[in-house]
Amino acid sequence: MVDKHLGDKIPEFGAKKPAGGNSSGLAPSGLTSGPGARSFWEIFAIIMVAVVIIGSAEAYIRFFEVPQYVMPPPSSIAYALVADFDLIAPHLGFTLIELFVGYAFGASIGLMLAAVITQFPFAEKIIAPYVLMLVTTPMLALVPLLILRFGFGLEPRIIAVALASGPMVMINSATGFRRTDLAKIALARSFGATTFQIFTKIRFPMAMPMIVVGLMIGAIFGLLTAVGAEMVGGGFGLGNRLTTYSATLQMPRFFAVILILSTLGILIYVTFYLIGKKWASWES
Amino acid sequence: MSSTEDPAAKDRPAKLVVTGATKTYQTNSGPLHAVADFSMSIADGEFACIVGPSGCGKTTLLWSIAGLHSLTSGRVTLDGEEITEPHSQIGMVFQEANLLPWRNLDKNIELPFEIKRQKPDRERINKLIDRVGLAGFGNKFPRELSGGMQQRAAIVRALSFNPSVLLMDEPFGALDAFTRDEMNLLVEEIWLETRKTILFVTHNITEAVFLSDRVFVMSARPGRLAKIFDIPFPRPRTLDLLATKEVFDLVNEIKAEIQIGATPANHTSTENVQPASSPSRTPPSEPGQSGDRTNG
Numbered sequence: 001m002v003d004k005h006l007g008d009k010i011p012e013f014g015a016k017k018p019a020g021g022n023s024s025g026l027a028p029s030g031l032t033s034g035p036g037a038r039s040f041w042e043i044f045a046i047i048m049v050a051v052v053i054i055g056s057a058e059a060y061i062r063f064f065e066v067p068q069y070v071m072p073p074p075s076s077i078a079y080a081l082v083a084d085f086d087l088i089a090p091h092l093g094f095t096l097i098e099l100f101v102g103y104a105f106g107a108s109i110g111l112m113l114a115a116v117i118t119q120f121p122f123a124e125k126i127i128a129p130y131v132l133m134l135v136t137t138p139m140l141a142l143v144p145l146l147i148l149r150f151g152f153g154l155e156p157r158i159i160a161v162a163l164a165s166g167p168m169v170m171i172n173s174a175t176g177f178r179r180t181d182l183a184k185i186a187l188a189r190s191f192g193a194t195t196f197q198i199f200t201k202i203r204f205p206m207a208m209p210m211i212v213v214g215l216m217i218g219a220i221f222g223l224l225t226a227v228g229a230e231m232v233g234g235g236f237g238l239g240n241r242l243t244t245y246s247a248t249l250q251m252p253r254f255f256a257v258i259l260i261l262s263t264l265g266i267l268i269y270v271t272f273y274l275i276g277k278k279w280a281s282w283e284s
Numbered sequence: 285m286s287s288t289e290d291p292a293a294k295d296r297p298a299k300l301v302v303t304g305a306t307k308t309y310q311t312n313s314g315p316l317h318a319v320a321d322f323s324m325s326i327a328d329g330e331f332a333c334i335v336g337p338s339g340c341g342k343t344t345l346l347w348s349i350a351g352l353h354s355l356t357s358g359r360v361t362l363d364g365e366e367i368t369e370p371h372s373q374i375g376m377v378f379q380e381a382n383l384l385p386w387r388n389l390d391k392n393i394e395l396p397f398e399i400k401r402q403k404p405d406r407e408r409i410n411k412l413i414d415r416v417g418l419a420g421f422g423n424k425f426p427r428e429l430s431g432g433m434q435q436r437a438a439i440v441r442a443l444s445f446n447p448s449v450l451l452m453d454e455p456f457g458a459l460d461a462f463t464r465d466e467m468n469l470l471v472e473e474i475w476l477e478t479r480k481t482i483l484f485v486t487h488n489i490t491e492a493v494f495l496s497d498r499v500f501v502m503s504a505r506p507g508r509l510a511k512i513f514d515i516p517f518p519r520p521r522t523l524d525l526l527a528t529k530e531v532f533d534l535v536n537e538i539k540a541e542i543q544i545g546a547t548p549a550n551h552t553s554t555e556n557v558q559p560a561s562s563p564s565r566t567p568p569s570e571p572g573q574s575g576d577r578t579n580g
Contacts, residue, residue: 183382186352190376191396191445192369201399205386282386282425 072251080252081259088241088253092260095226095238098154102161103222107215109162110169114214115199118177134167140228147233157229157237164225165218172214176207209280216272223264296327299481300349300449304358307344317506318344321358324500324509329479331472333492336502336510337542342485343379345507346453349483350376362449372400375442377452381434383426383441390422393441405444412440416470432463439474452484456491465523468494476520489535489542494521501541511541 054074060066061073068076117124139160146156184206188198230239238257245254307319318341326332336342347353349360351370360367362374383392393413397404413419416436426434435455442450452471456464468491475482475495486492492499499513513534517525525531 183378183380184384186347187376187378187382187384188395188399189352190350190370190374191399192372193399197399201395202384205384208386280386282427 068251069249072255076252077255077259081256084253084256088238088257088260091236091238091241091257094154094236095230098157098161098226098229098237099219099222101154102158102226103165103219105158106162106164106166106222107169107218110166110214110218111173111211113166114170114173114177115204118174124174131167131170134163135171139164139225140232143229143232146229152234157226157234160229161222161226165222168221169211169214169218172217173207173211176210176214177203179206179210181206209276209283212272212276212280215275216269219268219272220265223261223268227261296329298325299328299330299363300324300326300483301361302345302349302358303361305345305348305355305360306357307341307348307353308356319348319355320506320508322502322507322509323358324512326481326483329481331475331482331484331495331497332500333484333486333496333498334500334502335486335489335492335538335542336507337504338487340502340504341507342487342502343453345502346451346483346485350374350451352376372445373447374449374451375445375447377435377438377442377450377455379454380458381426381431381438381455383434383437385426388423388425389418389429389437392426392437393444396441396445400445402445405446408446409440409444412443415474416440430463431459432467435459435467436470439471443474443478443480447480449481449483452482454486455484457486457488464488464491469523471495472520489538490526490531493531493534493538494526499538501538503542510544513538513541 058073058075061071113127117127142163143156143160146159150156150159180203184202185198188202193201226237227239227242230237231243232239234240238261241257242254245251245257302322302324305319305322306317309316309318322341322345324332334342334345344353348355349367351360351367351374354368362371365371367374383389384395387395393409394404410419413422416439418433418436418440421429421433421437426437429437438455456467459467471482471484472495474480482495484492484495489499493515496515499515501510501513502508503510515534517530
């Protein structure tokens, strides 16, 4: 056994151990800097700017008596958001169900198709035009058709969300899977890796940064499509609330829904930002 | 100068035998002959280098020996067994370390075990990590390490599953001259300790002379075996050796051999002919220093 005496014959110079090696060395940055990284003054400034903007909007609207159907004052939007949240909450629930179910189908099918198709360049050439068509066609245009076929329930919206998010996930992931590094694949093969192992150990992690981007864009497109599909027809969902409240000039509630939607968008962004930081930070 | 430690390679049993290796690629502009009728026999425990001009098919040949490429004709045998696919007795060190950037050092080194579905031999890995001076860097990511340290990790990874043959494909080509000298010393030391059979591909003649028992010179494409040089200097060799006239003459002789086999107009470069002038043996524990020497 060679390694038996390898251990015995090790000379001393390796004993000088380099220091460090405990921290990962990744500096937190941007949106998610740790609580300690932000100083009091930074937080103070951020809050002050928000207070000034919202406060002057409130003052302007009240002083010049801007009609409520043009722009309600921030205070009444906030009041509507809190007081009428019970009214809005079930609709938020429907929108979230459409988004989650549609996205789960769309994103997983899109990801799988990307993984399979990039292995077979010929199949990719055949499928590419249809995927591009799906990406470029606004899914909202199909919603009336889907409603004709599936009625006014959740189904047409779920299908629209899946059709909007799936291709987005697919084209971005495919870009990731196409980044083949022959040396890294050869490395895995030199250890006797199977095709499946090459996929799981090399291709998939290498595609991860693009997959995360695709998942994020897909989720945001899914949200837009869910809300848009609810505006086209039917009696529930945040999109439906937007049309109802604007038609009946209930502007504080209308803007409360807008606030909820932008919060959802930000949540999607932050979620995938964190996922990217955890699983795809090696590239930055 | 003759080696006392090293019996002549011919007396030892052949470990790795390449017979009539030929590799032809079909391209749009007709067949491209990368390697033509290349034969070599490497003894058990021998350190052999293949040198040749860029694009002469060295890497193609090495990848074929590793079982990563098929040959158009000819065969490669390891202990008499034909190599047609990657073999567990062959470890490979690639150009520019080839670590996976999404894995830390420990996870990179455990990759062969993961792929072979074995429990990592941590004891052996830790010894090797200590040996190459990477202790304490296990949770660092490749981008946090210098090129020399990355290549050390790649050597540990290749040796981790204890192959009997180590194939090295221009492993230090991207390193600065100082780091390259350190790595060459380290490779020689590891070879003296483990007595693996090492086949090392490089375009740096000085490096080849410093490391090898025998240097196989390959001609320009299509790569043919031009000549075999026996390198007689005793082991362990030190960097002082590189400043001696014997090495200088040998390097020039090999250089001339490469140019005979090549189209003269294409080879006006004088890289590799100056002997390294590093005066002393530096311990390879401080990688990443940048030098501005450009002797190749």
